[in-house]
Amino acid sequence: MSFVIHGLAVSPGIAIGHASLISHAALEVAQYLVKERDIEAELARFDSAVAAVRAELGALRVEAGASLGAPAELSAFVDVHAMILSDPLLAEVPRQLIRERRCNAEWALVQQLEQITAQFDEIEDAYLRERKHDIVQVVERVLKVLLGHQRKAARRVRDGDLIIVAHDLSPADTIQFKQLKIGGFVTDLGGATSHTAIVARSLAIPAVVGLHHARALIQEDELLIIDGTRGVLIVAPDQRVLEEYRLRKTELELERHKLKRLRSSRAVTLDGQEIELSVNIEMPQDIDKVKEVDAAGVGLFRTEFLFMNRDELPGEDEQFEAYRSVVKALPGKPVTIRSLDLGADKTTRAMKGAGRIEPNPALGMRAIRYCLAEPHIFLAQLRAILRASLYGRVRLLVPMLAHAHEIEQTLVMLALAKSQLHEARIKFDEHIEVGGMIEIPAAALALGPFVKQLDFLSIGTNDLIQYTLAIDRTDEAVAYLYDPLHPAVLRLIALTIATGRRAGVPVAVCGEMAGDPTLTRLLLGMGLNQFSMHPAQLLEIKQQVMKSDCSLLRGRVARLLRQDEPARLLEQLVKINAH
Ligand code: PEP
Ligand code: MG
Numbered sequence: 001m002s003f004v005i006h007g008l009a010v011s012p013g014i015a016i017g018h019a020s021l022i023s024h025a026a027l028e029v030a031q032y033l034v035k036e037r038d039i040e041a042e043l044a045r046f047d048s049a050v051a052a053v054r055a056e057l058g059a060l061r062v063e064a065g066a067s068l069g070a071p072a073e074l075s076a077f078v079d080v081h082a083m084i085l086s087d088p089l090l091a092e093v094p095r096q097l098i099r100e101r102r103c104n105a106e107w108a109l110v111q112q113l114e115q116i117t118a119q120f121d122e123i124e125d126a127y128l129r130e131r132k133h134d135i136v137q138v139v140e141r142v143l144k145v146l147l148g149h150q151r152k153a154a155r156r157v158r159d160g161d162l163i164i165v166a167h168d169l170s171p172a173d174t175i176q177f178k179q180l181k182i183g184g185f186v187t188d189l190g191g192a193t194s195h196t197a198i199v200a201r202s203l204a205i206p207a208v209v210g211l212h213h214a215r216a217l218i219q220e221d222e223l224l225i226i227d228g229t230r231g232v233l234i235v236a237p238d239q240r241v242l243e244e245y246r247l248r249k250t251e252l253e254l255e256r257h258k259l260k261r262l263r264s265s266r267a268v269t270l271d272g273q274e275i276e277l278s279v280n281i282e283m284p285q286d287i288d289k290v291k292e293v294d295a296a297g298v299g300l301f302r303t304e305f306l307f308m309n310r311d312e313l314p315g316e317d318e319q320f321e322a323y324r325s326v327v328k329a330l331p332g333k334p335v336t337i338r339s340l341d342l343g344a345d346k347t348t349r350a351m352k353g354a355g356r357i358e359p360n361p362a363l364g365m366r367a368i369r370y371c372l373a374e375p376h377i378f379l380a381q382l383r384a385i386l387r388a389s390l391y392g393r394v395r396l397l398v399p400m401l402a403h404a405h406e407i408e409q410t411l412v413m414l415a416l417a418k419s420q421l422h423e424a425r426i427k428f429d430e431h432i433e434v435g436g437m438i439e440i441p442a443a444a445l446a447l448g449p450f451v452k453q454l455d456f457l458s459i460g461t462n463d464l465i466q467y468t469l470a471i472d473r474t475d476e477a478v479a480y481l482y483d484p485l486h487p488a489v490l491r492l493i494a495l496t497i498a499t500g501r502r503a504g505v506p507v508a509v510c511g512e513m514a515g516d517p518t519l520t521r522l523l524l525g526m527g528l529n530q531f532s533m534h535p536a537q538l539l540e541i542k543q544q545v546m547k548s549d550c551s552l553l554r555g556r557v558a559r560l561l562r563q564d565e566p567a568r569l570l571e572q573l574v575k576i577n578a579h
Contacts, residue, residue, distance in 0.1 A: 002236045007186070007211035008479055009231030010197035014249040015184030015206040016242070017161035019222045021114065021215065022169075029106035029143060034098065042098050046105040049145040050091060056141065057082045077134075084138045089116060106146050111220075113139045163224045167215040171195035171346050172308040177203060178283060184226040186233050188215050192482060193462040193512050194474040195345050201515070202282055204289075204536035208233050210476030259539040263294050267542045269524065270549040277542055278336070278532040280510060284322050287329045289535035297334035299458065299532020300397065300510040301326065303381070304341050307348045316380040316387075323388035334393045336435070336458070336532075337385050339378070341367040341399040345474045362472055367400035372409055382417035389429035396432055397458055402440040404449035410434075411453065439463035439511075444492040451503035458532070459496055461511025465489050484513050485573065487564050494526045494561055501527055508532055520544035521576050525557025552579075 034042045061078045084090060090112065097108035113136065120132035164177070164185035174196045177185070182205065190196050190209030200207035206228030218224070218235055225234040225245045234241060267275045278299030279290050283306070290298065306314050306322055314322070327335050342348060343366020358364040371378035388394055398410050414434065421428055438444050439460030450457060461484060466473040468489050471481045483489070493509070500507035508530035513519050515533030517540050523531070524545070531541060556576050563569040 002234065002238050002241070003217075005211050005214050005217070005233045005235065007208040007214075007231050007233065008190070008192045008197075008476065009228055010190075010192050010209050011184075011200035011203075011205060011207040012229040013184075013204070013206040013252060014228070014245055015161075015163055015224075015226040016245060016249065017163040017183040017224060019165045019218050019220060019224050020162045020182075021218065021220050022164050022166040029110055029147070030104060031107040032104050033102045034104055036102070039099060039102065042105055043095055045146065046094060046098060046108070049105065049142050050085065052145045053138070053141045054082065054085060057085065080134055081138050081141075084135055085142075090135070090138065090142075106143055109139055109142060109146075163226060165215055165218050165224075169196050171199055171305070172348065174199040175282060175305050175308060177205070178285065184228065186211055186214055186224075186226060188212055189474075189476055191473050191476055191479045193465070196474075198462070198512065198534075199282065201512075201536065202280065202286065202534045204534070210479055212476075259543065262539045262542050262546075263292075265542065265546065267296075267545045269545055270547070271551045273524075273529065273550050275524070275545045276508075276530040277538050277545070278334070278508070278510075278530070279535045279538060280532055281326070281535075284325045286535070287326055290330065293535050293538040295333075295535065295538055297330060297336070297393075298326065299336050299508055299530070301335065301337045302341065303338055304346050304348075307340065307342060308346070310348065313348075313377065316384045319381060319384035320387045323385055323394070324391050327388050327392035327394055331392060334395055336395045336397050337388070338397040338399055338437070339368065339385070340371055340381055343367060343370050362466065362474075368398055368406055368410060369400065372406065372413070375413065378413055379417050379420070382414055383421055386417055386421055386428040386432060387426060389432045390427050394429065394432060395435060395456065397435045397437060399437045399460065400439060400463070401436045401450070402442045407436065407449055407453050437463075437510075438496050438507075439467070441468045441492055444496045447496065447499045447503075451500060451505045454505065456506045456508070457496065457500050458508045458510045459493055461489070461493065461509060461513040464492060464511065468492060483566075484516070484519065485566070485569060487561075487566075487569060490522075490526075490561055490569075493523075494557075497527045506530060515541060517541060517544045518573075518577060521548050521553055522557055522560070522573060524548050524550050525553030525576070526561075527554070 057078055093112045094105065094108035097103045097111060098105060103111065116135055117132045120129055123129045162182045164182055166185065166187050168189040169185070169187050184206040185200065186207065187196070187209045188211050192209070194209070197207065197209055206226045208226055208228060208231050211233060214233060223236055225237050225242070227234070227245070237245070267277045269275065276296045278297045279293070279295040280300040280302065281287065281290065281298055282302045306319065323337055343364060344362045365373065385394060385396055396414070401407055411434070418428070433455040435456035435458055436443070436450050436454045437458050437460045438450070441464065443450060444464065462473060465482060465484055469481055469483065469486060471478040473482065497507050507528065509523060509528055510532035513523065514531040515537035520541055521544065533541060553576065556572070560569060560572045560576065563572060
């Protein structure tokens, strides 16, 4: 039966494909098709992992029997796990999946686990329902053995038309999609500017989040349509709807194709103002997309993504190689490398204290606060960035600054990193520019120390909105309050641009507002001339810039900024965009 679920539109476009229900465990394992001739070997790999776990459990049982103080429950627990391991549901069905569907062993096991746990969730008896944890533990044991043998297995999915359906995805999960070819994704949880949504936009794949119960309502392999522009998910569409969306998808692709003609045009307004359009990237491999749109440079390199999905922090040399590869790929163009912005929704196993439960992670130990508290991590990154600066035009950008003393401490750390490199006789750009992100309202309201001590500013509107309106950007329950057009938000942005301009300090916007074509004229009218966004958004923003006249916009936007009434403000914006 066909039905429609509404959520938050976070990444535009249309995707048509088959559902792949993903759980956390599934994301942790490789998913790929085994070649016909390798099936026997894959079965043997699975069998030997099961045998290894059986031996492990046997040893545990002997240990439990031998140690006098061991509780009787321990033997019973080992027996239960051994029984589960031998049950055909776990010992046989995955083998069928390997043989018949050519799934790799881990994938087969996780799929079967999901089937079984879903059945357990339906059991009324609470005690029996809870037994599913035993099954999960047994499967995890087998997975551990399998992964131990093949930790680096290349992850591949079946087709490009897969649509990932998950209850929740962390930014660390989502970034892994960069290596996969997937059509789009939908989640039950998440806000429009959560980093999960941001990564979707950077991948330029349609996505809808905040769907509440989609994961429970959708079945594996079911046909889905994601309308990422309207925030709609259509499950099991009928033929007529399917045809309609196929047509719209083709039209959108044509429009996108037409925009490509603007690649080599200059981003100049009708009244001759040159506007700098740069891009935001998460990984060095994003650089190909940067070249596709011929961006002015990188306005934001979110380096924390290099730290995710791993057990060890990347060392100085590894970071240096990553930064240098980006810098060398863009000769003559500025590359703005942001120092680590870990914390809140961007976490990593490698981070010290990662398991710590923070009462309010968005207001807690993140970004520059974390770096200043962990000087060896910060210094290693600063040295890596400095070393990369020898190969092009590198700028350092520091997130989440609010206090004058944080700016001072950051500059002291930078001076220390420089002196360490001097001592080691390693060359770098002595005059590397240092900028600060304006994403805490306090910073926007008291810009004195920023414009005195820093070379440039970049407004992080995602966090600025979160902190100004006191709403967690990752929480779909308050997503309806997330409003870039709130008069308070607009005034803070305008104030920052104007203060920077008066002080002769360049100001950019690198939050999601910079890539929203309905806000381009508003920002131009505030005097903004540097925008940084996902590569996929750049040509559309360039089109807006080329159609705009800043000399007309300034007066109109000044009037809009005096408006307190949201409805009137919106009316004025619609007029500004229409003429
Ligand atoms: C922002 O807050 O607007 C920003 C660009 O940084 P991030 O989204 O990575 O927090
Ligand atoms: Mg931010």
